[in-house]
Amino acid sequence: MRKPTLVLTLAAIAILAQASLSSAVTVYIGDKDGFGYGDGSPYVNELGGDPDINNNGILDPGDALPDLPPPNGSVATGSGDDFDHRSAAELASGPGGNGLYYTDVALSDSNEASFPNQNKIAHGVTFTFTFAVPTIGDFDYGEDHFVNLVYADYDVVPMTAVVEGVTVELDGNTQGGIDGYIYRAYKVIPWAQMTDGVVTIQIDAPNEPYVAFDYALLDTTAIPVQPIAIPEPATMILFGSALVALVRKIRK
Ligand SMILES: [Ca+2]
Ligand SMILES: [Ca+2]
Ligand SMILES: [Ca+2]
Ligand SMILES: [Ca+2]
Secondary structure (H helix, E strand, O other), rough: HHHHHHHHHHHHHHHHHHHHOOOOOOOEEOOOOOOOOOOOOOOOOOOOOOOOOOOOOOOOOOOOOOOOOOEEEEOOOOOOOOOEOHHHHHHHHOOHHHHHEOOOOOOEEOOOOOOOOOOOOOHHHHEEEEOOOOOOOOOOOOOOOEEEEEOOOOOOOHHHHHHHOEEEOOOOHHOOOOOOOEEEEEEEHHHHHOOOEEEEEEEEEOOEEEEEEEEEEEEEEOOOOOOOOOHEEEEEEEEHHHHHHHHHHHHO
């Protein structure tokens, strides 16, 4: 009786090992680090508030870029908001690389320190994902994927990205009603476009003088926009009545 049990156990282990070996395409170009600002502290946004509007500890879609000191109520080219937070690896990838070079830096006409004598730097930037095509057994084999782009202060039309030959509209500051707004766009990549192991995003922004990219991501899901945390009315009512009770207790 012992041997069959052992064989069955080994078979089960083999199946589990196989399952854990199967992978999915998750390719980042750049990193999720809030454009190198982290949570945006100690800075303020253009309205004087916390740049981390959705209060989740990282500048991400739903937040706004800092209005760098001294704050002047705008996040723009020539407005003191040029930054360069690129890591050694991001710099080393070079302008002819996969697009990594253009993340975590203000693509600003006035950013002479990083892009001397260059204007409309974002125009034509291309993010190129290369990956091992999923094979049978991988859970994303045959599945559509999502290409995501996290960007900030996209507010001068036209603003589009060409993803695998298809134009995608990019929403910008108008979505958030704040200068420097951080947002994301995504597009479904049909499986048929995954099978060559390459997906590209090309930015079309001929008039945009100030924009920034945090990262681009090819994944099996779309990046959500974190909602702003607003206490629910019921919670507020409970909080209110607790406060009244406390005041009464103190008065007594
Ligand atoms: Ca955030
Ligand atoms: Ca500013
Ligand atoms: Ca802009
Ligand atoms: Ca980044």
